[in-house]
Amino acid sequence: MLDTTEVMVVASSLVAAAGTALFFFGPRQRTRAKSETGGTQQVDLMVDGGYRPDRIVVRAGMPVKLNVLRTDRSACSEQFVLGDLGVSRTLPTGRVVSIDLPALKEGAYDFTCGMNMLRGRLIAES
Numbered sequence: 698m699l700d701t702t703e704v705m706v707v708a709s710s711l712v713a714a715a716g717t718a719l720f721f722f723g724p725r726q727r728t729r730a731k732s733e734t735g736g737t738q739q740v741d742l743m744v745d746g747g748y749r750p751d752r753i754v755v756r757a758g759m760p761v762k763l764n765v766l767r768t769d770r771s772a773c774s775e776q777f778v779l780g781d782l783g784v785s786r787t788l789p790t791g792r793v794v795s796i797d798l799p800a801l802k803e804g805a806y807d808f809t810c811g812m813n814m815l816r817g818r819l820i821a822e823s
Contacts, residue, residue: 729754737762737797744777744788745769748808748817757821761798767791776811779819785811 699707737760743749744767755761767774767788777786777796788794801821808817 736760739764743768744774744815747815751817752820753817754820754822755801757803757823758800760800763796763798765794765796773810773812773814777808778811779806779808781806
């Protein structure tokens with residue numbers, strides 16, 4: 698039989714394990730491009746301990762403008778990399794950096810920080 702202290706340790710461990718699983722495998726924030734001005738889709742992206750949203754859906758075949766605002770001060774978040782598209786930008790803290798992308802083919806394009814720790818995905822759909 699477990700005493701009170703042992704029960705509390707086991708319960709705390711289970712809560713911590715559940716929280717960790719939700720953080721890494723839980724639902725992702727997803728958004729669609731907000732507007733189409735002059736044939737270009739606009740998306741606002743914030744970098745603050747991760748990408749918000751970390752899933753972006755755009756229409757394939759139309760150019761995209763990402764407006765990236767970094768509020769995070771960690772060195773990890775200084776670079777924004779869209780490797781499949783050959784895009785790499787330095788993100789100063791507190792300033793919006795606009796990244797113009799060409800019309801994309803249908804598919805998924807991963808974006809990361811320079812250290813490949815922060816991750817997100819740009820999804821082009823018809």
